Amino acid sequence: MRKFRTYNEVDHSTESELLEQVVEHRARLARRLAGVGTVVAVASGKGGVGKSAVTANLAAVLAQRGHGVGVVDADLNGPSLARMLGVRGQALQDREDGVVPPRGAAGVPVISMELLQGAEDAPLRWRDPGTDTFVWQSTMETTALREFLADVAWGELDYLLVDVPPGTDKIARILELVPDLPAALVVTTPSEMSRSVVARSLRLLADAGVPSVALVANMTDYLCPGCGDRHPLFPGEGAAELAAASGVPIWARVPFDPRLAQETDAGRPWVLEAPDGDVARAFGELADGLEALGEETP
Template sequence: MIEVPGVTQVEIRTTSRVRKPRDPSADRKALEGVAHVLAIGSGKGGVGKSTISANLAAALAAAGTRVGLLDADIYGPNLPRMLGVHRQPSIRDGKILPLEAWGVRFMSMGLLVDQGEAVVWRGPMLHGAIKSFLHEVDWGELDYLLVDLPPGTGDVQLSLIQQTHVAGAVVVTTPSTVAIEDAVKAVSMFGKLEVPVLGMIENMSYFVCPSCSARHEIFSSGGGEARARALGLPFLGAVPLHPDVRIGGDEGRPVVLEKPDSEYARALARIAGHLAQRVSIQTIGIG
């Protein structure tokens, strides 16, 4: 104890009251003009989540909705390549103007750094980047802002949900057991963060031989749908594996628009429609 001249006795009273923990949601700010923020996530990398995100955004835009796409994969931004745009965004009145391609407004760290340059940041810098992409970009009036998350359950996911209200999440997987096990972890994460999961998508579900039309289930089949049902989640649909999907991504031409009559493009368009329905159901509180 510290001795204080003239003080001979000290009485200390304690109570059982504790300070209420700070609510992380207190930092959440609605994005002006944006009706619904939707997270596109996966537990595992390599399942085609960014390909799905780009094509869902393009399909929704083609259906007449106002769509934005945020590439939140700070370490591995691929959307500039997949959408075929590489120029830097401009600034107006202190806000970043998103670029537009295929009817979709989008923003990505890949637009701000040189191609091939690695982004080596710790968590606080990631948090700042997500905050800037949400609140310092002039997204304008949007029906949907899709956020393409990095794989896993890390800092970016937490930062997004702390920074703004997320109306719902979609989890992308492949039929393989490893991918599905990690997808379940992503579902669990969204549940803990009180973000409703609108459904699961099974990508690379099967391959149809162009010569004989035989269907080949390269990565197993049906696991995504079965797990979605087991978890009580909607299954939004299955997307087949096809070289055109990869070519479209490499060349910056979303296959859902370039080959709209193909089986894989129709599958993506159906999923976009199902997603819009789930958002509507979630909004009015009956699903």
């Protein structure tokens, strides 16, 4: 039988330059992110826990404190951050040195698939060869996300918040693009279902060695308009149990307030509308946590 050498044993270049281009993609991304102080993934693993609203409101608070903040809406199939930051329908500037995204609430620039797609109800579709779409669709989405990070002229930022869609595989995708991810905020609700899914995300982030991971307990309780007392929104103490089991701290407990969703969905992050309220206070604590990270970094 004929004996072949392995791929690596055959060391001559084919001159196809494929590997060189992939390496250049990574270098381009690294150069772009060199101007960013801290990339922060806002993730969960679980859908419907309020990640995007947390991202929009946290970005607004940080910007109001004078930080340079940018937002990447990594939820390509269910984008919402252009709307939440009030820039849906606005154009991106097309420049040789990168795409300049519109600035939304509190002057926060945001890149989102919402800014690129024509119809509001259009599902994300790529030009395809008609067969085996599933084989390369994930690759195309990773390419799109890489371009969101690397091809936007972010300039110098203190924080780049990346809103990661549901699914632990989507967290893994971010880790592949930003392998030295410095920080992740994991959003959860007190519900048991949220707890079990979010635990997987915490495990993934721990295995990846992300140095700073914190929990955001969203929708912890609500203020009864009738009696004025606070009541839990969900049974159970999921966030506290997660924190105890994982050793990951809870940086903020965000109370349920329907106006948070209503106003943020309308492009007005609630922390800007009610800066002295309980919700804004919780987001202030979250921002404190991120600022403390910056102080720890030499």
